[in-house]
Amino acid sequence: MTDLSHMAYYIETFGCQMNENDSERIAGILDAAGARRAASPEASGLVIVNTCAVRAKSEEKLYSYLGRLRGLKKRRGLVIAVAGCVAQLHRGDLSAGRPFVDIVIGPDNYHRLPELLAAGGAGARVLTAWSSGWNEEERRLQVRANPSSAFVTIMEGCDNFCAYCIVPFTRGREKFRPLPAVLSDVEALARSGYREIQFLGQNVSAYRDADTGAAFPDLLDRASAIPGPEWIRFITSHPRSFGPEIIAAMARSRAVCRQLHLPLQSGSSAVLDRMKRGYSRSDYLDKVGALREAMPGIHLSTDIIVGFPGETEEEFRETMSALEEIRFSNIFSFRYSPRPGTAAARTADDVPLEVKRRRLAEVQALQKSIQTEIHRGIVGQTIRVLGAGRSRKDPAVFSGRSEGSQVVNFTAPGDPAGRFFQVRISGAGPYSLRGEAAPFDPSRSVDYRP
Ligand code: 5AD
Ligand code: SF4
Secondary structure, eight states, X not given: OOOOTTOEEEEEEOSSHHHHHHHHHHHHHHHXXXXXXXXXXXXXXXXXXXXXXXXXXXXXXXXXXXXXXXXXXXXXXXXXXXXXXXXXXXXXXXHHTOTTOOEEEOTTXXXXXXXXXXXXXXXXXXXXXXXXXXXXXXHHTOOOSOSSEEEEEOEEOOOOOOTTOOHHHHHOSOEEOOHHHHHHHHHHHHHTTOOEEEEEOTTGGGOBOTXXXXXXXXXXXXXXXXXXXXXXXXXXXXXXXXOHHHHHHHHXXXXXXXXXXXXOBOSOHHHHHHTXXXXXHHHHHHHHHHHHHHSTTOEEEEEEEEOOTTOOHHHHHHHHHHHHHHOOSEEEEEEOOOOTTSSGGGSOOOSOHHHHHHHHHHHHHHHHHHHHHHHHTTTTOEEEEEEEEEOSSOTTSEEEEETTOOEEEEEOSSOOTTOEEEEEEEEEOSSEEEEEXXXXXXXXXXTOOO
8 A cells, every 4th residue: 555654734614515525535545545634725735626617617716726735835835736626627737837837637536635645756646437336345434524414425426417517527427326326325324323325426316326226216215214323315316317207206205304405596497408418497496386285384596597598587587486486495506617528518608797797686685685584584483403513603602503503603502513502583684683592402493314
């Protein structure tokens, strides 16, 4: 085994939960080779930047960060590695124009980092090949920063090719982790005391176990039967593959949270068609209806893009009316930006920047008022909260999440991490709830399902 005991490293992560999870995988691989984690780039001999390519803005973050690292490298020796989605997208071009970048490594190659680092030598090393299988041994090494909530990857990649989306190019084609490996991971995490499991993948609702043909509802059933973790969540689902069987499996599970992230992207069927999403506004509304009927009170969140090529004012109004009609508990909203290689990048990015900005502001203002109302409706209730840590602003205050995935700041005795609390909600803003906790007592919680 490669010995990296002389090496201190720092990982900077941009992007989604998949990338957060990958950074923990990278840390596990480096730790197993003897390397030490450092608190800052300044205290490290190796800096790994785990990058996101999903929007132009995400990619720009990398280049400004690299500028900073370049300055640091000039002052003293430093190995710079670019990992993740931008690495996969630009491969050798990334280091060709930036000689200070030593390593470019894509998401399927992290197990080879120690060998690359030990080899040293001049010139950039670029590893961006795809592999078809799962490296289970490497996954077991993952360093988990959160002691109460664990991500479990069940699939990677995407075959949908939505017109705006770069993911099929940065994460490759869909591949599914075998169900026995997923379940044994959940069992091991349950034994270690994790209270929440979050299944992870770009398109989890399309899950299929190659050997048995078991689909996502089967996975939810089997995982829910494992004693231990009280909460199960999953991200991200695609409305097209999100059928009634999944809704039924969620509803019958003792553990699946009454919360779902289901990206809508646009409220206009015409725009959805141009985006190649494979569902219409009314298909989506039907799914929302079925979810709410099966699980009253379920909290829904979504992703919205404004200013997709050709989006008219009328089409944009349909997104606004969808938000009013559905009343999501949370949204993530973005201005469209063309991404290299995607179908939409071949058509003109014709919605002017000021218009995109104004539409985004309108979406966010509307959502803020909806969220404030939803949150005010929770004031006075006692809800279950999984403690995560202390609030950054005030260490005397704890921070956690509700079953609906709202951020809850609360006061309580003892240490918050990894414990369930019953929190009486006494105040609410658009982005979080406040309250006071008593230790968890299932009989008093309003959202407890035996
Ligand atoms: N421009 C703007 N937003 C995008 N997203 C994905 N690609 C683009 C793009 N080219 C958004 C989608 C997706 C989320 C992760 O990022 O809303 O669901
Ligand atoms: Fe960004 Fe998509 Fe890569 Fe996640 S998978 S880091 S969102 S480009």
